[in-house]
Amino acid sequence: MKGSETMPNTAEKVEPVARLQGVSKKMGSKTLISDLTLDIPAGQIFGFLGPNGAGKTTTIRMMVGLISISSGDILICGRSIKDHFEEAVANIGAIVENPEMYKFLSGYQNLRQYARMVSGVSKQRIDEVVELVGLGARIHDKVKTYSLGMRQRLGVAQALLHRPKLLILDEPTNGLDPQGIRELRDYLRRLCQEEGTTVFVSSHLLSEMELMCDSVAIIQNGRLVDVKQLKTVGDVIMPIGETLFEVDAPEAALALMGHGVLKNGGIVLAATREEIAELNAKLVTGGIKVYSIKTLARSLEDQFLEITGGEGIG
Amino acid sequence: MGNFAALIHNENIKIYSRVRTWIMLIILAVMSALIPVLVYFTGNGDADSGGMGVWDNFQVSIAIAFFLNTIFTVVIASDSVAGEFSWGTIKLLLIRPWSRSKILLSKYIALVLFSLLSTGVLIAFGLGASLIFSSGSSEGVAGMNSSWSPAQYSFLVILCQYIQLFLTAGIAFMVSSVFRASGLAIGLSLFIIFASGIFSLLFNPDRFEWARYLIFNHMDLSVYINSDTGAGGSTLGFSIAVLAVYYALFMLVSWIVFRKRDVAA
Numbered sequence: 001m002k003g004s005e006t007m008p009n010t011a012e013k014v015e016p017v018a019r020l021q022g023v024s025k026k027m028g029s030k031t032l033i034s035d036l037t038l039d040i041p042a043g044q045i046f047g048f049l050g051p052n053g054a055g056k057t058t059t060i061r062m063m064v065g066l067i068s069i070s071s072g073d074i075l076i077c078g079r080s081i082k083d084h085f086e087e088a089v090a091n092i093g094a095i096v097e098n099p100e101m102y103k104f105l106s107g108y109q110n111l112r113q114y115a116r117m118v119s120g121v122s123k124q125r126i127d128e129v130v131e132l133v134g135l136g137a138r139i140h141d142k143v144k145t146y147s148l149g150m151r152q153r154l155g156v157a158q159a160l161l162h163r164p165k166l167l168i169l170d171e172p173t174n175g176l177d178p179q180g181i182r183e184l185r186d187y188l189r190r191l192c193q194e195e196g197t198t199v200f201v202s203s204h205l206l207s208e209m210e211l212m213c214d215s216v217a218i219i220q221n222g223r224l225v226d227v228k229q230l231k232t233v234g235d236v237i238m239p240i241g242e243t244l245f246e247v248d249a250p251e252a253a254l255a256l257m258g259h260g261v262l263k264n265g266g267i268v269l270a271a272t273r274e275e276i277a278e279l280n281a282k283l284v285t286g287g288i289k290v291y292s293i294k295t296l297a298r299s300l301e302d303q304f305l306e307i308t309g310g311e312g313i314g
Numbered sequence: 315m316g317n318f319a320a321l322i323h324n325e326n327i328k329i330y331s332r333v334r335t336w337i338m339l340i341i342l343a344v345m346s347a348l349i350p351v352l353v354y355f356t357g358n359g360d361a362d363s364g365g366m367g368v369w370d371n372f373q374v375s376i377a378i379a380f381f382l383n384t385i386f387t388v389v390i391a392s393d394s395v396a397g398e399f400s401w402g403t404i405k406l407l408l409i410r411p412w413s414r415s416k417i418l419l420s421k422y423i424a425l426v427l428f429s430l431l432s433t434g435v436l437i438a439f440g441l442g443a444s445l446i447f448s449s450g451s452s453e454g455v456a457g458m459n460s461s462w463s464p465a466q467y468s469f470l471v472i473l474c475q476y477i478q479l480f481l482t483a484g485i486a487f488m489v490s491s492v493f494r495a496s497g498l499a500i501g502l503s504l505f506i507i508f509a510s511g512i513f514s515l516l517f518n519p520d521r522f523e524w525a526r527y528l529i530f531n532h533m534d535l536s537v538y539i540n541s542d543t544g545a546g547g548s549t550l551g552f553s554i555a556v557l558a559v560y561y562a563l564f565m566l567v568s569w570i571v572f573r574k575r576d577v578a579a
Binding site for chain 1: 321408
């Protein structure tokens with residue numbers, strides 16, 4: 001076990017921040033999570049998608065050591081959360097479900113509580129994080145006066161204090177207004193790009209995940225259904241899909257393009273952005289009229305419903 | 315990793331930044347001071363006919379105020395772990411680079427510190443008021459028939475009372491850790507305080523040999539101040555041993571359960 005875990009130096013870069021290895025969780029006779037294997041690559045915003053009751057929170061609770069793992073193991077930065085809890089969890093900042101705080105303390109005092117539990121969090125760092133989540137002057141008010149959105153921000157702040165390598169957020173958009181969601185998305189991306197933090201974020205909001213994540217893992221009934229890469233195009237992230245060329249002479253166009261299938265009076269084929277431009281040029285110079293070029297990417301939502309069969313809670 | 319003292323500091327903040335804690339301490343101070351005052355003013359006021367002396371007065375104050383002290387300490391003990399669960403903050407507390415054992419230990423130490431503080435308040439106010447408001451010049455303490463001085467006797471009584479409080483708080487802490495419900499912890503430990511007298515009557519060690527091993531028959535060590543043998547002819551050493559075993563058991567259960575149990579909604 002030990003021997004297989006020591007990795008060569010070359011693999012250092014690609015070593016996933018978190019590895020879930022055949023993780024199962026049983027409670028009595030019920031299996032909540034079964035044989036979940038998943039690598040969370042470093043430097044990504046990784047989505048964890050599933051309908052309510054699929055086992056997202058259960059998985060997250062195992063990742064942070066709040067509940068025991070029935071079988072399998074979870075490695076955080078190469079350390080087992082089971083056997084080396086303190087070292088493993090030091091790399092994690094998390095919000096599990098709602099960010100509950102000590103209501104009788106101020107937001108600042110709450111942050112001080114968590115700052116004291118790790119070394120190297122200066123007052124300056126606290127101010128910096130408060131600034132980042134935009135709590136500003138309200139940080140010295142008692143938490144009981146906070147709105148849900150403000151508590152969510154405070155939750156993110158406590159998770160970021162010690163500059164964790166892995167930030168785990170369980171349904172972070174719950175209770176946030178559209179503007180709050182937008183801000184959260186922006187600073188998660190900033191965090192990911194500027195500090196190299198890996199973000200693992202669970203949600204049942206598909207559209208939200210599409211906008212936020214580099215990859216998503218889809219879970220249903222405690223099983224991993226699929227892991228999907230989402231491709232970044234500028235600021236908008238979209239899944240790779242097929243493209244439809246609508247032309248006046250499909251057969252001639254097909255001969256020119258070399259591959260693809262005839263469909264709806266056009267040609268459908270998988271192509272990257274660059275390829276689409278090249279193909280278009282080829283068609284135009286070949287004397288074929290191109291009426292439109294459409295990306296047929298199914299939205300993640302379509303794919304999600306397809307994969308999970310639109311089932312309810314099983 | 316931070317240092318362990320910071321964990322205790324955190325727990326202290328959670329205790330002392332709540333208004334409730336200060337209300338309890340103020341009530342305790344007022345009650346401790348009030349009793350000698352009441353005794354002074356409701357007594358026959360005739361100083362020469364042997365009114366209550368300083369230590370006698372202090373004894374009465376302790377007897378009543380310690381009851382409150384126990385209740386308040388039990389309230390703090392019960393909320394220590396169960397509070398984190400009912401607030402939901404346990405999820406944020408346990409995902410720090412500290413083992414659950416150390417987190418529980420910091421909570422327990424903060425609880426013991428509170429019990430020492432509250433006992434200190436009780437002594438300071440009780441003794442202070444007794445010194446100011448004592449009419450009698452009698453030096454002894456009623457019911458004392460031993461070679462101790464009144465001051466020594468009083469502090470022995472306080473020590474015995476504190477041991478009782480310490481054990482009761484231990485029970486409350488255990489119930490709080492096991493059931494994660496502060497109401498149950500408060501109720502159960504107060505029930506034990508009230509019922510222990512009845513239980514030691516029912517399960518009299520003079521009649522039942524096994525009753526010698528019940529905690530109820532040993533919680534009040536003050537019987538040994540005036541006598542060498544306690545309930546069922548047991549000695550001080552035996553009583554202490556029984557209490558120690560129970561205490562170790564309470565702590566063991568608290569720790570095992572807190573370490574092992576899943577923290578789920």
